[in-house]
Amino acid sequence: MPKLLHLACxxxxxxxxxxxARVFLEHFRKAHSDWDIDLMDxxxxxxxxxSGAILDAKYxxxxxxxxxxAERDGFAxxxxxALRLALADRVLISTPMWNFGIPYRLxxxxxxxxxxxxxxxxxxxxxxxxxxxxxxTLVILASGSDFVTGMNRGRIDMATPYMREAxxxxxxxxxxxxxxGPTTGPADPIRIAREHAHRRLAELAVNF
Ligand SMILES: Cc1cc2nc3c(=O)[nH]c(=O)nc-3n(C[C@H](O)[C@H](O)[C@H](O)COP(=O)(O)O)c2cc1C
Numbered sequence: 001m002p003k004l005l006h007l008a009c010x011x012x013x014x015x016x017x018x019x020x021a022r023v024f025l026e027h028f029r030k031a032h033s034d035w036d037i038d039l040m041d042x043x044x045x046x047x048x049x050x051s052g053a054i055l056d057a058k059y060x061x062x063x064x065x066x067x068x069x070a071e072r073d074g075f076a077x078x079x080x081x082a083l084r085l086a087l088a089d090r091v092l093i094s095t096p097m098w099n100f101g102i103p104y105r106l107x108x109x110x111x112x113x114x115x116x117x118x119x120x121x122x123x124x125x126x127x128x129x130x131x132x133x134x135x136x137t138l139v140i141l142a143s144g145s146d147f148v149t150g151m152n153r154g155r156i157d158m159a160t161p162y163m164r165e166a167x168x169x170x171x172x173x174x175x176x177x178x179x180x181g182p183t184t185g186p187a188d189p190i191r192i193a194r195e196h197a198h199r200r201l202a203e204l205a206v207n208f
Contacts (some may be wrong), residue, residue: 001034001035001036001187001200002032002035002036002052002088002090003035003036003037003038003087003088003089003091004028004032004036004037004088004089004092005038005040005084005085005087005088005090005092006038006039006040006089006091006092006093006094007019007036007040007042007091007093007094007095007106007109008021008039008041008042008043008094009042009043009093009094009095009096009102009103009105009106009160009162010043010094010095010103010142011043011063011103011105012096015094015096015097015142016180016181016183016194017094017095017096017140017141017142017180018094018144018178019194019198020094020140020142020178020180020197020198020201021077021092021094021140022078023198023201023202023205024092024138024140024201024202024205025037025202025205026202026205027090027201027202027205027206028205028206028208031171031205031206031207032179036069038048038084038088038156040084040109042103042105042106042108042109043105045146047081047108047109047112048077048078048112049104050072050108050111050112052070053068053070053071053073053074053075054071054074054075054077054078054112055074056068056070056071056074057071057072057074057075057078057115058115058116059074060097061075061115061116061117062116075118077112078112078113078115078118079118081109081112081113082112082113082115082119085113085119085132086132088135088140088160089135090135090136090137090208091135091136091137091138091172092128092137092140093106093137093138093139093143093163094139094140095139095140095141095142095159095163096141096142096143096159097141097142097144097145097159097181097182098203100155100156100159101158101159101162102128102159102162103136110166113122113170114166114169114170117131118131119132119169119170119171120170121168128169130169130170130171130172131171132169132170132171132172133171134172134173134174135172136174136206136208137167137172137174137175137176138175138176138178138204139163139175139176139178140178140180140197140201141157141160141163141177141178141179141180141181141196142179142180142181142183143157143159143179143180143181143182144181144182144183144184144185145181145182145184146181146182146189146193147160147181148178148179148181148193148196151182151189152174152193153188160177163177165176173193175203176204178197178201178204179197180193180194180197
């Protein structure tokens with residue numbers, strides 16, 4: 001059964017990124033009724049602290065050293081989480097913009113899964129290479145500011161280039177972004193931005 005992994009990255013009940021994901025998934029399910037949707041809620045699901053054995057395991061791998069038992073256990077935890085990505089034919093990431101970038105739980109997930117021999121490898125003659133295959137990925141990014149028409153009032157968007165680069169590093173280059181914003185301020189621009197994004201998401205879901 002083909003699988004879509006959904007990383008839900010907002011902790012808010014009234015989340016605009018989550019509302020966008022609901023619209024997308026409603027249309028996706030209609031068009032792909034046989035697909036398994038694997039929801040990973042980054043504010044509910046356990047992510048191991050990136051310290052101690054799991055961190056030492058990363059450095060052991062980078063130095064080409066054998067794991068201790070504790071490092072092997074630590075690395076296995078990262079492997080289990082990365083496997084959910086590796087087995088996904090499509091990926092949906094719905095996330096807020098926080099302080100120009102991504103929320104720390106999404107960064108935490110990336111820190112856990114971006115591991116040598118798991119989601120990247122290093123070849124002295126070719127540099128960093130991704131072992132994962134590419135797969136269509138959609139990032140729904142909700143922001144208080146408006147990064148669609150440029151009415152961002154002096155705040156910049158580092159979430160989009162950061163996510164594009166982090167995903168490219170692990171081999172995922174077929175990435176689309178659907179911004180939703182402004183999500184704060186006067187009601188009309190919020191409603192117009194939301195409606196525009198939801199229309200786009202409904203369209204994208206059909207052939208995703
Ligand atoms: C901690 C925090 C930092 C934020 N930083 C930014 C920012 O840098 N730029 C921006 O446009 N909006 C910022 N916002 C507003 C959120 O991006 C906005 O409320 C968005 O709708 C959140 O996504 P959600 O509705 O899916 O939770 C911030 C909100 C919070 C709570």
